[in-house]
Amino acid sequence: MTGGRKKIVVGVTGASGAPYARRLLGVLRERPDVELGVCVSRTAAEVWALECGGDLAEAAGVRIWGLNDYKAPFASGSAGWQAMAVVPCSMGTAARIAHGISDTLLTRAADVMLKERRTLVVVPRETPLGLVHLENLTALVRAGAVVLPAMPSFYGKPATLDDAIDTVVGRILDHLGVEHRLLRRWGSA
Numbered sequence: 001m002t003g004g005r006k007k008i009v010v011g012v013t014g015a016s017g018a019p020y021a022r023r024l025l026g027v028l029r030e031r032p033d034v035e036l037g038v039c040v041s042r043t044a045a046e047v048w049a050l051e052c053g054g055d056l057a058e059a060a061g062v063r064i065w066g067l068n069d070y071k072a073p074f075a076s077g078s079a080g081w082q083a084m085a086v087v088p089c090s091m092g093t094a095a096r097i098a099h100g101i102s103d104t105l106l107t108r109a110a111d112v113m114l115k116e117r118r119t120l121v122v123v124p125r126e127t128p129l130g131l132v133h134l135e136n137l138t139a140l141v142r143a144g145a146v147v148l149p150a151m152p153s154f155y156g157k158p159a160t161l162d163d164a165i166d167t168v169v170g171r172i173l174d175h176l177g178v179e180h181r182l183l184r185r186w187g188s189a
């Protein structure tokens with residue numbers, strides 16, 4: 001089932017943090033060993049335009065599947081897609097995934113990852129976090145997801161905003177099982 005390229009889905013929602021998605025998509029689409037599938041929420045393009053400028057569909061550089069295009073290969077477990085990252089993940093989408101509400105291709109694809117016991121990396125962005133958010137994120141961890149908040153680290157002394165973004169995107173790639181050199185790892189020279 002897993003021979004050939006690694007099949008990875010990226011879902012982009014309308015939380016703040018579109019630059020994380022832009023960087024992740026940029027890295028993954030250049031990888032010959034990765035087959036990339038992309039889906040979005042209703043509000044993703046609006047926040048992308050605000051934060052990155054331009055058009056999400058153009059910038060992605062790969063096909064973006066339709067909001068309700070359940071014929072996409074990664075909408076079914078049998079197609080064998082191995083991993084998905086939801087970047088950034090709004091609290092609304094986190095709630096829907098946590099409760100199995102597969103009302104769009106994105107939430108359906110995330111549901112498939114959980115039911116198939118595959119890798120789902122959820123990158124939430126909100127502050128402060130309320131009890132409802134925390135309970136939904138807890139439910140996601142209980143269901144098998146990796147909750148990897150969009151929290152840059154500073155011990156590697158990022159010199160630019162792009163470097164700080166890479167401290168998050170590098171950790172996402174770690175959990176997607178994609179090798180990279182985006183991070184200065186703790187303990188390495």
Ligand SMILES: Cc1cc2nc3c(=O)[nH]c(=O)nc-3n(C[C@H](O)[C@H](O)[C@H](O)COP(=O)(O)O)c2cc1C
Binds near residue numbers: 013015127
């Ligand atoms: C500029 C902007 C920034 C936003 N940032 C966040 C955020 O960081 N976290 C969040 O949960 N929602 C945020 N929202 C609100 C979501 O876009 C909104 O709740 C939306 O319904 C989420 O829908 P989706 O999950 O289908 O993308 C933001 C909205 C805008 C316009």
